[in-house]
Amino acid sequence: xxxxxxxxxxxxxxxxxxxxxxxxxxxxxxxxxxxxxxxxxxxxxxxxxxxxxxxxxxxxxxxxxxxxxxxxxxxxxxxxxxxxxxxxxxxxxxxxxxxxxxxxxxxxxxxxxxx
Amino acid sequence: xxxxxxxxxxxxxxxxxxxxxxxxxxxxxxxxxxxxxxxxxxxxxxxxxxxxxxxxxxxxxxxxxxxxxxxxxxxxxxxxxxxxxxxxxxxxxxxxxxxxxxxxxxxxxx
Numbered sequence: 001x002x003x004x005x006x007x008x009x010x011x012x013x014x015x016x017x018x019x020x021x022x023x024x025x026x027x028x029x030x031x032x033x034x035x036x037x038x039x040x041x042x043x044x045x046x047x048x049x050x051x052x053x054x055x056x057x058x059x060x061x062x063x064x065x066x067x068x069x070x071x072x073x074x075x076x077x078x079x080x081x082x083x084x085x086x087x088x089x090x091x092x093x094x095x096x097x098x099x100x101x102x103x104x105x106x107x108x109x110x111x112x113x114x115x
Numbered sequence: 116x117x118x119x120x121x122x123x124x125x126x127x128x129x130x131x132x133x134x135x136x137x138x139x140x141x142x143x144x145x146x147x148x149x150x151x152x153x154x155x156x157x158x159x160x161x162x163x164x165x166x167x168x169x170x171x172x173x174x175x176x177x178x179x180x181x182x183x184x185x186x187x188x189x190x191x192x193x194x195x196x197x198x199x200x201x202x203x204x205x206x207x208x209x210x211x212x213x214x215x216x217x218x219x220x221x222x223x224x225x
Contacts, residue, residue: 004157032212043119043205043216044158051212090157094212102173103148103214105158 002027004093004106012112013081021076021109023091030096033074035065038088038108047089050074051096061085081113117142119217121206127223128196136191136220138206146209147189148173149181151202152219158205164189196224 003026013019025031032051036044048059055067065076074091091106119140128134140147148163150173160173164183178200180192189208193200201224207214 006157009155034212034214036214036216043218044207044214046213046215049212092158102163103160104174105150105160107155107157 002093002095002102002104004091004104006089006091006106006109008109009107010110010112012114015083015113015115016080019078019081019085019111019113021089021091021111023074023076023106024072025074025091025093026072027093027095028097031074032094032096033065033067034092034094034103035059035063035074035076036090036092036105038090040087044090047076081111083113083115086111086113117215119206119208119215121204121217121220123220124218125221127225129225130197131195134193134196134222136193136204136206136222138189138191138217139187140189140206140208140215141187142208142210142215143186144208144210144215145186147183148207148209148214149179149189149191150205150207151175151200152205153202161191161204196222198224200224 005024034049035047038044050057050067058064122137145166149161150158159175162181164170204220206217
């Protein structure tokens with residue numbers, strides 16, 4: 001069975017500092033990995049995905065994530081945080097070899113960027 | 116504008132009273148899905164559909180039904196809602212593994 005862990009419920013960072021939101025996953029086959037962001041009273045918005053190829057994936061709003069197969073991790077990063085980045089972030093995984101496309105989401109990490 | 120719409124956005128109902136939450140997408144996506152979001156649990160998939168007349172259970176399908184008679188619509192049906200179905204519900208459609216989410220429906224079952 002697939003699973004996603006986001007070990008931190010909350011991450012606080014000062015504006016202008018680098019940020020990292022952690023994600024580890026478990027799938028039986030090869031993973032497709034995703035990050036989504038949720039702003040208050042809104043649906044989820046797609047940030048980036050890893051399907052294949054380069055382990056460093058660049059996405060929207062200056063975010064990037066690094067796929068590490070040996071550590072089964074897909075941490076989200078940004079070099080310089082903005083107050084407007086404050087939101088709830090979800091990591092998700094799908095088993096590439098699972099034709100049924102069952103996506104599994106992590107519990108979410110709330111990012112607070114302090115001015 | 117490409118979008119996923121859900122109706123209603125907010126609903127308060129009573130135990131046992133059948134309800135339907137509609138979901139529609141205008142992007143011609145084949146894959147659609149329903150999730151519920153609960154604090155500390157993230158999003159859990161209820162049902163998904165890979166195309167018209169093709170639906171399958173997600174992780175938490177108990178107490179829910181879906182149908183996919185047209186590509187654009189994927190309604191979620193609660194035949195006999197119970198208080199443990201109080202939650203925030205999201206519909207999504209997907210292309211190339213990227214999911215596009217609706218704005219959410221906040222359901223309260225008393």
